[in-house]
Amino acid sequence: MNHIFGCPMHYGVGAPGLINSLDYLQSFCPELDIDILPEITRPEENLSNLKHLNSVIASCSQIAESGYHALCKGESPLYITGDHSSAIGSVSAAGTYCEDLGLIWIDAHPDINTDKTTVTGNIHGMPVAALIGMGEQSLTRILSDKPKVKPSNIVMLGLRDIDPPEMAFLNKLHIRYYTWQQMATLGIQRCIDETLQYLSHLQNVHISFDIDVMDPAYLPGVSVPVPGGLLEEEAFTLMHQLLTGLPVISCDIVEFNKDYDISDRTATFARQMAHQILTDF
Numbered sequence: 397m398n399h400i401f402g403c404p405m406h407y408g409v410g411a412p413g414l415i416n417s418l419d420y421l422q423s424f425c426p427e428l429d430i431d432i433l434p435e436i437t438r439p440e441e442n443l444s445n446l447k448h449l450n451s452v453i454a455s456c457s458q459i460a461e462s463g464y465h466a467l468c469k470g471e472s473p474l475y476i477t478g479d480h481s482s483a484i485g486s487v488s489a490a491g492t493y494c495e496d497l498g499l500i501w502i503d504a505h506p507d508i509n510t511d512k513t514t515v516t517g518n519i520h521g522m523p524v525a526a527l528i529g530m531g532e533q534s535l536t537r538i539l540s541d542k543p544k545v546k547p548s549n550i551v552m553l554g555l556r557d558i559d560p561p562e563m564a565f566l567n568k569l570h571i572r573y574y575t576w577q578q579m580a581t582l583g584i585q586r587c588i589d590e591t592l593q594y595l596s597h598l599q600n601v602h603i604s605f606d607i608d609v610m611d612p613a614y615l616p617g618v619s620v621p622v623p624g625g626l627l628e629e630e631a632f633t634l635m636h637q638l639l640t641g642l643p644v645i646s647c648d649i650v651e652f653n654k655d656y657d658i659s660d661r662t663a664t665f666a667r668q669m670a671h672q673i674l675t676d677f
């Protein structure tokens with residue numbers, strides 16, 4: 397059975413449009429039964445270069461606990477959230493629930509900065525680092541102290557905005573990734589086939605889908621748009637094959653920002669993607 401969690405997080409990037417974007421999606425998709433986990437605000441001591449750290453920890457902990465509970469009941473959680481720091485919660489749930497989790501990160505950004513490498517201080521640029529146990533300890537220790545995923549169990553698809561220290565981490569840790577440019581050169585089908593093969597030994601996989609992987613020329617409703625990106629048909633093909641070809645236990649759809657959307661194009665895409673995930677799960 398599916399369980400849709402709605403997590404209206406914005407502190408991981410600070411984009412005000414994210415505060416109301418989930419409410420907007422909820423009224424736009426009344427057929428989706430979204431279980432809202434409200435964003436939590438905590439006092440910040442400003443001791444860290446990470447923006448809104450205490451609030452992000454509190455919201456991610458709430459997501460992790462709720463998601464873990466759902467997984468233990470045999471449910472398949474879909475998290476529709478604001479900024480991508482929410483994946484620290486959702487993937488911590490999956491990685492605590494099972495031993496050897498696979499993680500597919502579909503995004504324009506690898507989100508593998510740490511407190512030492514971040515330029516922006518935005519925690520939505522750090523979830524992958526936190527999940528493999530790197531960087532600020534309060535983010536690596538959500539739900540349990542152990543790393544939630546091994547670098548060798550990660551595949552990233554669609555990257556096209558990689559900070560230099562992030563590139564160094566990807567190479568040093570031998571994380572498998574396909575940039576958007578490589579996907580165009582190799583062909584999407586080959587990238588899908590290689591991803592399925594690379595993760596085929598795993599019993600549990602989480603897919604984290606950031607809407608900014610899409611081409612903002614068509615789907616502009618995101619906080620950090622990057623030129624280029626996937627077309628809708630490509631994204632649906634990709635997700636359908638990954639969801640039906642691997643034992644996917646949970647998924648995220650993140651970063652919809654209604655303030656930048658035009659004529660509900662991105663909202664419509666988010667809704668269709670949610671339906672595709674719920675069908676294929």
Ligand SMILES: NC(=[NH2+])NCCC[C@H](N)C(=O)O
Nearest residue numbers: 480505509516518520521620
């Ligand atoms: N999930 C996202 N949209 N991440 C964007 C991250 C951008 C930049 N690399 C940063 O660390 O701030």
